[in-house]
Every structure is written in C-alpha cells, then in structure tokens.
Amino acid sequence: MAKSKALHWQEPATEVCPQCNGSGEWVGMFSSGPCANCDGTGLVGSDGEPLSTDDLLPMMRRQRDRAVQQFRQLLQTPGVREALAEHRERLAQKERDEHAALRKGLRGG
Structure with missing residues (x-):
C-alpha cells in the first residue's frame, strides 16, 4: 500500500550552509559555481545534509508566493x-x- 502524505506539510528545520555561508555559491580563484554541500540553496538540514527535493520544492514555492504577494501589495501603495x-x-x-x-x-x- 502506498504511503499517504501528511495533510499539513511541516517546513523542516534548516541551518545556513557552513561551506558557502548561505550564499549557495562557492567562489574560487578563477571560477565559481553552486555549492556542492547545499546543492546551491544556501540551506542545509539540522543534520548538515542537503535538503531533499520533497522538502525543498514546497519551501521554494512558499518563498515565491510570499514574494509575489509582497510585490502585489507594494503595487497597491499610492x-x-x-x-x-x-x-x-x-x-x-x-x-x-x-x-x-x-x-x-x-x-x-
């Protein structure tokens, strides 16, 4: 039997990535790229491991939705x-x- 999903998703506990200090990028002398420790997100789980996509995608959607809502509210300002x-x-x-x-x-x- 398939596992059922929880009705209310709980955002996982996160910490700033210790490798990139939350920027999501590593910077070398001649190049830069996404941080391998946090998969370029700037966040890791409380265990120090990268977040799974099952946790990461809902978090990013919520952040996007909040930003869109703030932008729409800003446009309503006289x-x-x-x-x-x-x-x-x-x-x-x-x-x-x-x-x-x-x-x-x-x-x-």
Missing part, C-alpha cells in the same frame, strides 16, 4: 505605479540615447 512607470521611461530614454551615440560613432560623427 505613487508606486507612477514611480515605476517613470523609472521605466528613464531606462528606455537612456537606452535610446546610448543607441543614438553608437550609431553616431559608427557613422564617424
């Missing part, structure tokens, strides 16, 4: 949408100016 639109327009104008300067440089102007 003035934020306008400030975001102004920022996007400044970035677009900067990009247009850089392209114009490159075209002018290519034409020898």
Whole structure:
C-alpha cells in the first residue's frame, strides 16, 4: 500500500550552509559555481545534509508566493505605479540615447 502524505506539510528545520555561508555559491580563484554541500540553496538540514527535493520544492514555492504577494501589495501603495512607470521611461530614454551615440560613432560623427 502506498504511503499517504501528511495533510499539513511541516517546513523542516534548516541551518545556513557552513561551506558557502548561505550564499549557495562557492567562489574560487578563477571560477565559481553552486555549492556542492547545499546543492546551491544556501540551506542545509539540522543534520548538515542537503535538503531533499520533497522538502525543498514546497519551501521554494512558499518563498515565491510570499514574494509575489509582497510585490502585489507594494503595487497597491499610492505613487508606486507612477514611480515605476517613470523609472521605466528613464531606462528606455537612456537606452535610446546610448543607441543614438553608437550609431553616431559608427557613422564617424
């Protein structure tokens, strides 16, 4: 008989990875990459072992959902949408100016 899943998932006890100090990355002299001790997550179980995907995926989904909820709440704050639109327009104008300067440089102007 198949094992049934618990109705309420409990987040496992975690600690910061001692190898990468929670960054999820190792940095060498000439290269860097995901930490092999924590599988690039920055977290290990209380036993010091990497978290299983059965525990890791629900944790990441919850973190994503919290971030999306915070972003949506931020967009409801008065003035934020306008400030975001102004920022996007400044970035677009900067990009247009850089392209114009490159075209002018290519034409020898």
